[in-house]
Amino acid sequence: MSQPDFDVIVVGELNADLILTGDVIPAFGQAEKLIDDATLTLGSSSAIFACGAARLGLRVAFIGKVGDDEFGRFVIAQLQARHVDTSGVIVDPSIKTGLSVILSQPHDRAILTHLGSIAALRYAEIDQRLLARGRHLHLGSYFLLDALRPAIPALFAAAHRHGLTTSLDTNYDPAAVWDGGLHDVLAHTDLFLPNETELRAIAHLDDIPSALAALATDSRLVAAKLGPDGALVYSKGQIFRSPSVAVDVVDTTGA
CATH class of the missing domain: 3.40.1190.20 (Ribokinase)
Incomplete structure:
Protein backbone atom coordinates (compact mmCIF):
# COMPACT_ATOMS: atom_id res chain seq x y z
CA MET A 1 0.00 0.00 0.00
CA VAL A 24 -14.66 51.51 21.20
CA ILE A 25 -18.25 50.30 20.89
CA PRO A 26 -20.11 50.90 17.60
CA ALA A 27 -23.22 53.08 17.80
CA PHE A 28 -26.04 53.56 15.32
CA GLY A 29 -27.31 57.02 14.46
CA GLN A 30 -24.47 57.66 11.99
CA ALA A 31 -22.04 58.15 14.88
CA GLU A 32 -18.50 57.79 13.56
CA LYS A 33 -15.91 56.39 15.96
CA LEU A 34 -12.20 55.99 15.37
CA ILE A 35 -10.29 52.74 15.85
CA PRO A 194 -14.53 21.42 22.24
CA ASN A 195 -13.81 24.40 24.41
CA GLU A 196 -15.32 24.71 27.88
CA THR A 197 -18.52 26.45 26.72
CA GLU A 198 -19.10 24.04 23.85
CA LEU A 199 -18.43 20.99 26.02
CA ARG A 200 -21.00 21.99 28.64
CA ALA A 201 -23.63 22.89 26.04
CA ILE A 202 -23.23 19.70 24.01
CA ALA A 203 -23.12 17.37 27.02
CA HIS A 204 -25.87 19.30 28.89
CA LEU A 205 -23.69 19.13 32.00
CA ASP A 206 -21.97 21.93 33.94
CA ASP A 207 -19.31 19.77 35.59
CA ILE A 208 -16.34 19.52 33.22
CA PRO A 209 -15.12 16.01 34.22
CA SER A 210 -18.69 14.66 33.99
CA ALA A 211 -19.18 16.28 30.59
CA LEU A 212 -15.91 14.79 29.34
CA ALA A 213 -16.94 11.33 30.52
CA ALA A 214 -20.37 11.67 28.92
CA LEU A 215 -18.94 12.37 25.46
CA ALA A 216 -15.93 10.03 25.50
CA THR A 217 -15.87 6.34 24.60
CA ASP A 218 -13.20 3.65 24.65
CA SER A 219 -12.32 4.64 21.10
CA ARG A 220 -12.89 8.41 21.31
CA LEU A 221 -10.70 10.94 23.11
CA VAL A 222 -12.25 14.20 24.26
CA ALA A 223 -9.88 17.13 24.84
CA ALA A 224 -11.45 20.22 26.38
CA LYS A 225 -9.72 23.55 25.74
CA LEU A 226 -9.86 25.66 28.91
CA GLY A 227 -8.04 28.82 27.87
CA PRO A 228 -5.59 29.98 30.56
CA ASP A 229 -6.32 26.80 32.54
CA GLY A 230 -4.82 24.63 29.81
CA ALA A 231 -6.66 21.52 28.65
CA LEU A 232 -8.24 18.38 30.06
CA VAL A 233 -8.13 15.11 28.12
CA TYR A 234 -10.43 12.19 28.93
CA SER A 235 -9.22 8.79 27.77
CA LYS A 236 -10.49 5.36 28.83
CA GLY A 237 -11.75 6.50 32.21
CA GLN A 238 -8.76 8.69 33.05
CA ILE A 239 -8.40 12.48 32.97
CA PHE A 240 -5.11 14.10 32.04
CA ARG A 241 -4.38 17.80 32.48
CA SER A 242 -2.08 19.85 30.28
CA PRO A 243 -1.18 23.27 31.68
CA SER A 244 -1.25 26.38 29.53
CA VAL A 245 1.93 28.05 28.34
CA ALA A 246 2.57 31.54 29.73
CA VAL A 247 2.84 34.07 26.91
CA ASP A 248 2.46 37.80 26.40
CA VAL A 249 -1.00 37.99 24.80
CA VAL A 250 -1.29 40.28 21.78
CA ASP A 251 -4.64 39.22 20.28
CA THR A 252 -6.61 36.01 20.88
CA THR A 253 -8.56 36.22 17.60
CA GLY A 254 -8.17 32.82 15.95
CA ALA A 255 -6.46 31.28 18.97
Whole structure:
Protein backbone atom coordinates (compact mmCIF):
# COMPACT_ATOMS: atom_id res chain seq x y z
CA MET A 1 0.00 0.00 0.00
CA SER A 2 1.36 3.43 -0.95
CA GLN A 3 2.06 6.01 1.72
CA PRO A 4 -0.48 8.87 2.11
CA ASP A 5 0.43 12.14 0.41
CA PHE A 6 -0.96 14.27 3.26
CA ASP A 7 -0.72 14.01 7.01
CA VAL A 8 -3.93 16.02 7.50
CA ILE A 9 -6.92 16.71 5.26
CA VAL A 10 -8.91 19.67 6.63
CA VAL A 11 -12.56 20.13 5.68
CA GLY A 12 -14.27 23.31 6.76
CA GLU A 13 -15.14 26.94 6.30
CA LEU A 14 -13.04 29.51 4.48
CA ASN A 15 -13.35 33.24 4.96
CA ALA A 16 -11.37 36.41 5.33
CA ASP A 17 -11.25 38.28 8.65
CA LEU A 18 -11.31 42.05 8.84
CA ILE A 19 -9.96 42.73 12.33
CA LEU A 20 -10.61 46.16 13.82
CA THR A 21 -8.79 47.01 17.05
CA GLY A 22 -9.66 49.73 19.50
CA ASP A 23 -11.42 50.31 22.80
CA VAL A 24 -14.66 51.51 21.20
CA ILE A 25 -18.25 50.30 20.89
CA PRO A 26 -20.11 50.90 17.60
CA ALA A 27 -23.22 53.08 17.80
CA PHE A 28 -26.04 53.56 15.32
CA GLY A 29 -27.31 57.02 14.46
CA GLN A 30 -24.47 57.66 11.99
CA ALA A 31 -22.04 58.15 14.88
CA GLU A 32 -18.50 57.79 13.56
CA LYS A 33 -15.91 56.39 15.96
CA LEU A 34 -12.20 55.99 15.37
CA ILE A 35 -10.29 52.74 15.85
CA ASP A 36 -6.61 52.03 16.39
CA ASP A 37 -5.94 49.68 13.48
CA ALA A 38 -7.50 47.52 10.75
CA THR A 39 -6.07 44.29 9.32
CA LEU A 40 -7.32 41.95 6.60
CA THR A 41 -6.17 38.41 7.32
CA LEU A 42 -7.00 34.77 6.73
CA GLY A 43 -9.92 33.78 8.95
CA SER A 44 -11.86 30.64 9.88
CA SER A 45 -11.09 28.07 12.53
CA SER A 46 -10.46 25.40 9.92
CA ALA A 47 -7.98 27.45 7.91
CA ILE A 48 -6.13 28.54 11.05
CA PHE A 49 -5.89 24.88 12.10
CA ALA A 50 -4.56 23.95 8.64
CA CYS A 51 -1.93 26.68 8.70
CA GLY A 52 -0.87 25.76 12.23
CA ALA A 53 -0.46 22.11 11.25
CA ALA A 54 1.57 23.09 8.18
CA ARG A 55 3.77 25.33 10.31
CA LEU A 56 4.54 22.29 12.48
CA GLY A 57 5.86 20.55 9.37
CA LEU A 58 2.82 18.42 8.50
CA ARG A 59 1.67 17.96 4.91
CA VAL A 60 -1.78 19.56 4.81
CA ALA A 61 -4.53 19.78 2.18
CA PHE A 62 -7.72 21.82 2.47
CA ILE A 63 -11.23 21.04 1.18
CA GLY A 64 -13.62 23.98 1.18
CA LYS A 65 -15.37 26.57 -0.98
CA VAL A 66 -14.87 30.24 -1.84
CA GLY A 67 -16.46 32.66 -4.27
CA ASP A 68 -14.81 33.94 -7.44
CA ASP A 69 -13.99 37.30 -5.87
CA GLU A 70 -11.19 39.26 -4.23
CA PHE A 71 -11.74 37.70 -0.81
CA GLY A 72 -11.72 34.21 -2.32
CA ARG A 73 -8.45 34.83 -4.16
CA PHE A 74 -7.00 36.33 -0.99
CA VAL A 75 -7.94 33.27 1.09
CA ILE A 76 -6.46 30.81 -1.42
CA ALA A 77 -3.25 32.84 -1.71
CA GLN A 78 -2.89 32.96 2.07
CA LEU A 79 -3.27 29.19 2.35
CA GLN A 80 -0.75 28.59 -0.42
CA ALA A 81 1.73 31.00 1.16
CA ARG A 82 1.59 28.82 4.27
CA HIS A 83 2.22 25.63 2.25
CA VAL A 84 -1.34 24.28 2.44
CA ASP A 85 -2.46 22.38 -0.66
CA THR A 86 -5.57 24.05 -2.14
CA SER A 87 -6.41 21.58 -4.93
CA GLY A 88 -9.57 20.67 -2.99
CA VAL A 89 -10.82 24.26 -2.69
CA ILE A 90 -13.81 24.89 -4.95
CA VAL A 91 -14.27 28.32 -6.54
CA ASP A 92 -17.99 29.02 -7.07
CA PRO A 93 -18.78 32.17 -9.09
CA SER A 94 -22.42 32.10 -7.96
CA ILE A 95 -21.69 33.01 -4.33
CA LYS A 96 -19.58 35.42 -2.33
CA THR A 97 -16.69 34.37 -0.12
CA GLY A 98 -17.52 34.47 3.58
CA LEU A 99 -16.31 37.40 5.64
CA SER A 100 -16.06 38.11 9.36
CA VAL A 101 -15.69 41.63 10.74
CA ILE A 102 -14.14 41.46 14.20
CA LEU A 103 -13.98 44.28 16.71
CA SER A 104 -11.13 43.20 18.96
CA GLN A 105 -10.60 44.77 22.37
CA PRO A 106 -7.90 43.89 24.90
CA HIS A 107 -9.99 41.29 26.75
CA ASP A 108 -12.91 40.49 24.44
CA ARG A 109 -14.15 40.67 20.86
CA ALA A 110 -17.38 40.95 18.89
CA ILE A 111 -17.84 39.18 15.55
CA LEU A 112 -20.18 39.81 12.61
CA THR A 113 -20.09 37.13 9.90
CA HIS A 114 -21.50 36.90 6.39
CA LEU A 115 -21.68 33.15 5.73
CA GLY A 116 -21.62 33.24 1.93
CA SER A 117 -19.46 30.35 0.72
CA ILE A 118 -18.95 29.09 4.28
CA ALA A 119 -22.38 27.42 4.34
CA ALA A 120 -22.37 26.25 0.71
CA LEU A 121 -19.93 23.30 0.56
CA ARG A 122 -21.79 20.07 -0.29
CA TYR A 123 -20.70 16.47 0.28
CA ALA A 124 -21.05 15.64 -3.43
CA GLU A 125 -18.40 18.29 -4.18
CA ILE A 126 -15.74 16.67 -1.99
CA ASP A 127 -13.11 14.82 -4.01
CA GLN A 128 -13.02 11.32 -2.51
CA ARG A 129 -9.70 10.67 -4.25
CA LEU A 130 -8.15 13.56 -2.34
CA LEU A 131 -9.71 12.35 0.89
CA ALA A 132 -8.14 8.93 0.38
CA ARG A 133 -4.67 10.50 0.14
CA GLY A 134 -4.60 11.54 3.80
CA ARG A 135 -3.71 10.03 7.17
CA HIS A 136 -6.10 12.14 9.24
CA LEU A 137 -9.30 14.13 8.60
CA HIS A 138 -10.09 17.24 10.65
CA LEU A 139 -13.36 19.17 10.40
CA GLY A 140 -14.00 22.56 11.97
CA SER A 141 -16.95 24.92 12.50
CA TYR A 142 -19.54 22.15 12.31
CA PHE A 143 -22.48 24.46 13.00
CA LEU A 144 -21.63 26.83 10.12
CA LEU A 145 -21.47 24.15 7.42
CA ASP A 146 -25.18 24.20 6.58
CA ALA A 147 -25.13 22.33 3.25
CA LEU A 148 -22.53 19.78 4.35
CA ARG A 149 -23.76 19.14 7.89
CA PRO A 150 -26.37 16.41 7.13
CA ALA A 151 -23.69 14.38 5.34
CA ILE A 152 -20.83 14.84 7.83
CA PRO A 153 -21.48 11.40 9.41
CA ALA A 154 -21.09 9.90 5.93
CA LEU A 155 -17.91 11.95 5.37
CA PHE A 156 -16.36 10.68 8.60
CA ALA A 157 -17.44 7.11 7.84
CA ALA A 158 -15.82 7.41 4.40
CA ALA A 159 -12.63 8.68 6.03
CA HIS A 160 -12.54 5.64 8.29
CA ARG A 161 -13.05 3.35 5.29
CA HIS A 162 -10.04 5.00 3.64
CA GLY A 163 -8.02 4.36 6.81
CA LEU A 164 -7.96 7.94 8.15
CA THR A 165 -8.46 8.92 11.76
CA THR A 166 -10.86 11.80 12.45
CA SER A 167 -11.13 14.87 14.65
CA LEU A 168 -13.88 17.44 15.16
CA ASP A 169 -13.90 21.00 16.47
CA THR A 170 -17.49 22.26 16.42
CA ASN A 171 -16.86 25.87 17.43
CA TYR A 172 -19.78 27.95 18.66
CA ASP A 173 -23.37 27.30 17.53
CA PRO A 174 -24.93 30.64 16.46
CA ALA A 175 -28.40 29.08 16.81
CA ALA A 176 -27.57 27.87 20.35
CA VAL A 177 -29.17 24.47 19.58
CA TRP A 178 -25.97 22.43 20.06
CA ASP A 179 -27.10 19.33 18.20
CA GLY A 180 -28.13 19.29 14.53
CA GLY A 181 -27.09 15.64 14.18
CA LEU A 182 -23.85 16.16 16.09
CA HIS A 183 -24.08 12.92 18.04
CA ASP A 184 -24.27 10.97 14.77
CA VAL A 185 -20.94 12.58 13.83
CA LEU A 186 -19.40 11.83 17.21
CA ALA A 187 -20.05 8.14 16.57
CA HIS A 188 -17.39 8.38 13.84
CA THR A 189 -15.04 10.79 15.66
CA ASP A 190 -11.72 9.68 17.15
CA LEU A 191 -10.79 13.02 18.76
CA PHE A 192 -13.31 15.65 19.85
CA LEU A 193 -11.94 19.14 20.59
CA PRO A 194 -14.53 21.42 22.24
CA ASN A 195 -13.81 24.40 24.41
CA GLU A 196 -15.32 24.71 27.88
CA THR A 197 -18.52 26.45 26.72
CA GLU A 198 -19.10 24.04 23.85
CA LEU A 199 -18.43 20.99 26.02
CA ARG A 200 -21.00 21.99 28.64
CA ALA A 201 -23.63 22.89 26.04
CA ILE A 202 -23.23 19.70 24.01
CA ALA A 203 -23.12 17.37 27.02
CA HIS A 204 -25.87 19.30 28.89
CA LEU A 205 -23.69 19.13 32.00
CA ASP A 206 -21.97 21.93 33.94
CA ASP A 207 -19.31 19.77 35.59
CA ILE A 208 -16.34 19.52 33.22
CA PRO A 209 -15.12 16.01 34.22
CA SER A 210 -18.69 14.66 33.99
CA ALA A 211 -19.18 16.28 30.59
CA LEU A 212 -15.91 14.79 29.34
CA ALA A 213 -16.94 11.33 30.52
CA ALA A 214 -20.37 11.67 28.92
CA LEU A 215 -18.94 12.37 25.46
CA ALA A 216 -15.93 10.03 25.50
CA THR A 217 -15.87 6.34 24.60
CA ASP A 218 -13.20 3.65 24.65
CA SER A 219 -12.32 4.64 21.10
CA ARG A 220 -12.89 8.41 21.31
CA LEU A 221 -10.70 10.94 23.11
CA VAL A 222 -12.25 14.20 24.26
CA ALA A 223 -9.88 17.13 24.84
CA ALA A 224 -11.45 20.22 26.38
CA LYS A 225 -9.72 23.55 25.74
CA LEU A 226 -9.86 25.66 28.91
CA GLY A 227 -8.04 28.82 27.87
CA PRO A 228 -5.59 29.98 30.56
CA ASP A 229 -6.32 26.80 32.54
CA GLY A 230 -4.82 24.63 29.81
CA ALA A 231 -6.66 21.52 28.65
CA LEU A 232 -8.24 18.38 30.06
CA VAL A 233 -8.13 15.11 28.12
CA TYR A 234 -10.43 12.19 28.93
CA SER A 235 -9.22 8.79 27.77
CA LYS A 236 -10.49 5.36 28.83
CA GLY A 237 -11.75 6.50 32.21
CA GLN A 238 -8.76 8.69 33.05
CA ILE A 239 -8.40 12.48 32.97
CA PHE A 240 -5.11 14.10 32.04
CA ARG A 241 -4.38 17.80 32.48
CA SER A 242 -2.08 19.85 30.28
CA PRO A 243 -1.18 23.27 31.68
CA SER A 244 -1.25 26.38 29.53
CA VAL A 245 1.93 28.05 28.34
CA ALA A 246 2.57 31.54 29.73
CA VAL A 247 2.84 34.07 26.91
CA ASP A 248 2.46 37.80 26.40
CA VAL A 249 -1.00 37.99 24.80
CA VAL A 250 -1.29 40.28 21.78
CA ASP A 251 -4.64 39.22 20.28
CA THR A 252 -6.61 36.01 20.88
CA THR A 253 -8.56 36.22 17.60
CA GLY A 254 -8.17 32.82 15.95
CA ALA A 255 -6.46 31.28 18.97
